[in-house]
Amino acid sequence: xxxxxxxxxxxxxxxxxxxxxxxxxxxxxxxxxxxxxxxxxxxxxxxxxxxxxxxxxxxxxxxxxxxxxxxxxxxxxxxxxxxxxxxxxxxxxxxxxxxxxxxxxxxxxxxxxxxxxxxxxxxxxxxxxxxxxxxxxxxxxxxxxxxxxxxxxxxxxxxxxxxxxxxxxxxxxxxxxxxxxxxxxxxxxxxxxxxxxxxxxxxxxxxxxxxxxxxxxxxxxxxxxxxxxxxxxxxxxxxxxxxxxxxxxxxxxxxx
Amino acid sequence: xxxxxxxxxxxxxxxxxxxxxxxxxxxxxxxxxxxxxxxxxxxxxxxxxxxxxxxxxxxxxxxxxxxxxxxxxxxxxxxxxxxxxxxxxxxxxxxxxxxxxxxxxxxxxxxxxxxxxxxxxxxxxxxxxxxxxxxxxxxxxxxxxxxxxxxxxxxxxxxxxxxxxxxxxxxxxxxxxxxxxxxxxxxxxxxxxxxxxxxxxxxxxxxxxxxxxxxxxxxxxxxxxxxxxxxxxxxxxxxxxxxxxxxxxxxxxxxx
Numbered sequence: 001x002x003x004x005x006x007x008x009x010x011x012x013x014x015x016x017x018x019x020x021x022x023x024x025x026x027x028x029x030x031x032x033x034x035x036x037x038x039x040x041x042x043x044x045x046x047x048x049x050x051x052x053x054x055x056x057x058x059x060x061x062x063x064x065x066x067x068x069x070x071x072x073x074x075x076x077x078x079x080x081x082x083x084x085x086x087x088x089x090x091x092x093x094x095x096x097x098x099x100x101x102x103x104x105x106x107x108x109x110x111x112x113x114x115x116x117x118x119x120x121x122x123x124x125x126x127x128x129x130x131x132x133x134x135x136x137x138x139x140x141x142x143x144x145x146x147x148x149x150x151x152x153x154x155x156x157x158x159x160x161x162x163x164x165x166x167x168x169x170x171x172x173x174x175x176x177x178x179x180x181x182x183x184x185x186x187x188x189x190x191x192x193x194x195x196x197x198x199x200x201x202x203x204x205x206x207x208x209x210x211x212x213x214x215x216x217x218x219x220x221x222x223x224x225x226x227x228x229x230x231x232x233x234x235x236x237x238x239x240x241x242x243x244x245x246x247x248x249x250x251x252x253x254x255x256x
Numbered sequence: 257x258x259x260x261x262x263x264x265x266x267x268x269x270x271x272x273x274x275x276x277x278x279x280x281x282x283x284x285x286x287x288x289x290x291x292x293x294x295x296x297x298x299x300x301x302x303x304x305x306x307x308x309x310x311x312x313x314x315x316x317x318x319x320x321x322x323x324x325x326x327x328x329x330x331x332x333x334x335x336x337x338x339x340x341x342x343x344x345x346x347x348x349x350x351x352x353x354x355x356x357x358x359x360x361x362x363x364x365x366x367x368x369x370x371x372x373x374x375x376x377x378x379x380x381x382x383x384x385x386x387x388x389x390x391x392x393x394x395x396x397x398x399x400x401x402x403x404x405x406x407x408x409x410x411x412x413x414x415x416x417x418x419x420x421x422x423x424x425x426x427x428x429x430x431x432x433x434x435x436x437x438x439x440x441x442x443x444x445x446x447x448x449x450x451x452x453x454x455x456x457x458x459x460x461x462x463x464x465x466x467x468x469x470x471x472x473x474x475x476x477x478x479x480x481x482x483x484x485x486x487x488x489x490x491x492x493x494x495x496x497x498x499x500x501x502x503x504x505x506x507x508x509x510x511x512x
Contacts, residue, residue, distance in 0.1 A: 023397035083358035102339035
């Protein structure tokens, strides 16, 4: 059984080896720059950990896992644009629009989404691309709420902006492993909990969202109960869930 | 046999009846606004005219044809943004970023691309979505050249930015109709010619591109020879190509 670190290495290697549509020309540089930002690759690792726990073929799942990372990167590139969050830095480096200009960053984001779908469509089963596109649309709905609805429902915003891609990381892993739909419920419930946990910890680290609305103790309590619920969900999953538990710990105790 | 006008009516009716992902919330308004701009729907009509000429089921093809229009609209919404062409108007109305703000227009473009793929994925055959995504990536490569490469190869820019979506309008029509790959060559050659013709006429109408580099007579001559070549390609296609000829005339003599 591969540990989370090994799954992450498999994703990193695949992302580095990706060939993009040749017609993108030099735009490819902006895609690679944005993908090489050294994130934790939590979504693709989660997907592959589900595949492994459910007895699927991890190698077969790597392109779909990378597609999840491409969608996530697309969302970051567009989120960082001046008309959105206007972030000049992303993980200690200039964000894409600072490094390449706004127009190029816009197109790089578009191309990352296109390449994500293209990767998902390398499978015979179109359901993988369907799950990815549905999650992407949910995530875009979350971004829309984020920029337009200051006093809105934070839980719903999180469920969409962060949760939908986490949920589909689990959902795509299940589909890759051939887990029957009636058996998917506890896995999917786990996906919802780890997505929520990730977002609460994110708010703590960034000092915004929940962390700006509630006392620090209360937010930490919310994180711990989300982590407990995620672990509880794994109790009723049939499979070797050691790596998934490792991921819950990694998300709970992450520092950036 | 349905005339181009009837095919366009079928597309308009389908576009109006589209249901978008509910999670988009109010962002849907910006998608509908951008789709209701009253364009000629030349790409979806071309796709359906190919289906009709090749003996396929036009009704079955309507969602795929609409998906082509969604991709085209996505490209217009992003092209109009201040960081790209910075166009405040689109067909006599405020462009999306003027009407809704830059951030919302950005997300509306993203969502239009997502919804286009979702529509293409309603078919059992994932090849329809693959053809659409490949064309989208080619088009993005053309947009990239357009904003970065002032003295570049105009023919290549046109082939990508305009031509790829025209070519896939024909390609998707062929796939919907079950035309065997060995029989597709003349159809696809026709698609390349009508795409080129469309772009030359566009340059004449806008007074840019070819029209800014060559004398007016020369550009008109190029348009007429492209139209002649498009008609020639149809001579060797087996099918009732009357509506496709009608489209060549409509593109040649269009006035806006």
